Amino acid sequence: xxxxxxxxxxxxxxxxxxxxxxxxxxxxxxxxxxxxxxxxxxxxxxxxxxxxxxxxxxxxxxxxxxxxxxxxxxxxxxxxxxxxxxxxxxxxxxxxxxxxxxxxxxxxxxxxxxxxxxxxxxxxxxxxxxxxxxxxxxxxxxxxxxxxxxxxxxxxxxxxxxxxxxxxxxxxxxxxxxxxxxxxxxxxxxxxxxxxxxxxxxxxxxxxxxxxxxxxxxxxxxxxxxxxxxxxxxxxxxxxxxxxxxxxxxxx
Numbered sequence: 283x284x285x286x287x288x289x290x291x292x293x294x295x296x297x298x299x300x301x302x303x304x305x306x307x308x309x310x311x312x313x314x315x316x317x318x319x320x321x322x323x324x325x326x327x328x329x330x331x332x333x334x335x336x337x338x339x340x341x342x343x344x345x346x347x348x349x350x351x352x353x354x355x356x357x358x359x360x361x362x363x364x365x366x367x368x369x370x371x372x373x374x375x376x377x378x379x380x381x382x383x384x385x386x387x388x389x390x391x392x393x394x395x396x397x398x399x400x401x402x403x404x405x406x407x408x409x410x411x412x413x414x415x416x417x418x419x420x421x422x423x424x425x426x427x428x429x430x431x432x433x434x435x436x437x438x439x440x441x442x443x444x445x446x447x448x449x450x451x452x453x454x455x456x457x458x459x460x461x462x463x464x465x466x467x468x469x470x471x472x473x474x475x476x477x478x479x480x481x482x483x484x485x486x487x488x489x490x491x492x493x494x495x496x497x498x499x500x501x502x503x504x505x506x507x508x509x510x511x512x513x514x515x516x517x518x519x520x521x522x523x524x525x526x527x528x529x530x531x532x533x534x
Contacts, residue, residue, distance in 0.1 A: 299441075302326040306448050316472040317479070317513045319452030320351040323424065327445050328353050331438055333426040334406070337361045338449060339372050340414070340422035342473065343466040347376060350422075350472045355495045356404050357427055363400050370397040372423040375411035379420035381439065382411040386431045401427075408432040410439075412446045416454060421465060424449065475513045482516035489526040499532040 306322050320338050327336040335357035342348050347365050352358035364370035371382040371394075384390055385408050391398045401409070406427045414422035424446045426434075434442065453468045479501075486497035505515045518524035 299330055302330060303448075306452075315475070315511055315513050316452055316468045317350070317475040318511045320449055320472065321512065323445055323449040323452070324351045324353050327424055327426055327442065330445070331426055331434070331442055333410075334429045335360075335425075335427040337372075337425045337427075338414075338422060339365065339376065339425065340453075340469050340472060341376055341420070343469060347373060347422075348473055348476070350476050355493075356406075357425070360397075360401055360404065360406065360427060361425060363397055367394075367396040369394045370401075371409045371411040372425045375413050375423040376420045379413050379415055379418065381413065381443070382409075383434065383439075384409045385433045405429050410434055410442065412442045414446050414450045414453075416450055416465060421450065421453065421469070475516070478520055479512060479516040482519040485519055486526045486529060490529070490531060492531060496531060500529040503532050504529045 302322075303326075306319065306326065324336045324338055327333055333353075335353045337352035337357045337360070338350055339347050339361055340350050347368075349358060349361040349365060352361055360370075361372065364373050371384055375382040387398050387402055387407055387409060406429060408428040408431050410426040410428075410432070412424045412426070413420035414424065424442065426442065453465050453472070482501060483494055483497045486492070486500055487494050490497070490500070492500070501515055501519075502512060504510075505512045508515075515524065519526055
């Protein structure tokens, strides 16, 4: 397999970048919820940085690290593996508050003996983990997963950090000394939302007899069509206010 060097952000990506950033910032200046903003950040990272999968992990104020957003089920598994084994690029990224770039995972087996074999088996060859920084400390990390050996250019690294910074803005809405408390509140809210979202996905999958990935897609599509957040839809399903059979299975 030959190495792939990603080119600088080309002109053809200009419109995609504008649309993606406008979508995220419009959420931030409106009435944002952490779950929606983090999912937008995850999707934007995949589109603009050509990652095969993406995800966001946050440091739990009570201790440990949790997965709050992933582009698909394999990415979710890779992130959960990092939290369970307490090793991997994103874990190191959060601990050190620095970018962890791994162009070839095969060369890092001794560094992360539990994480690397599992990631390679799924098909990922490279990882870039970008910190979500606040006041010099990492409160989380953005994972970019690639199925080919990959090196980001300087422009792409800057774009990845900018996307991560937008994720932080989605968690921090209070100025000055109130920021730390607000981050803790929003982080815990994101964890609670994630639990409720997973419960809703389970109910959808069981009711419609589909896999979790298809269930997540159905929930997201319902939220989009009805101009509701995924959090609102998940709450409605778990509270019994929305029948999973009213959701449409997304083909593809």
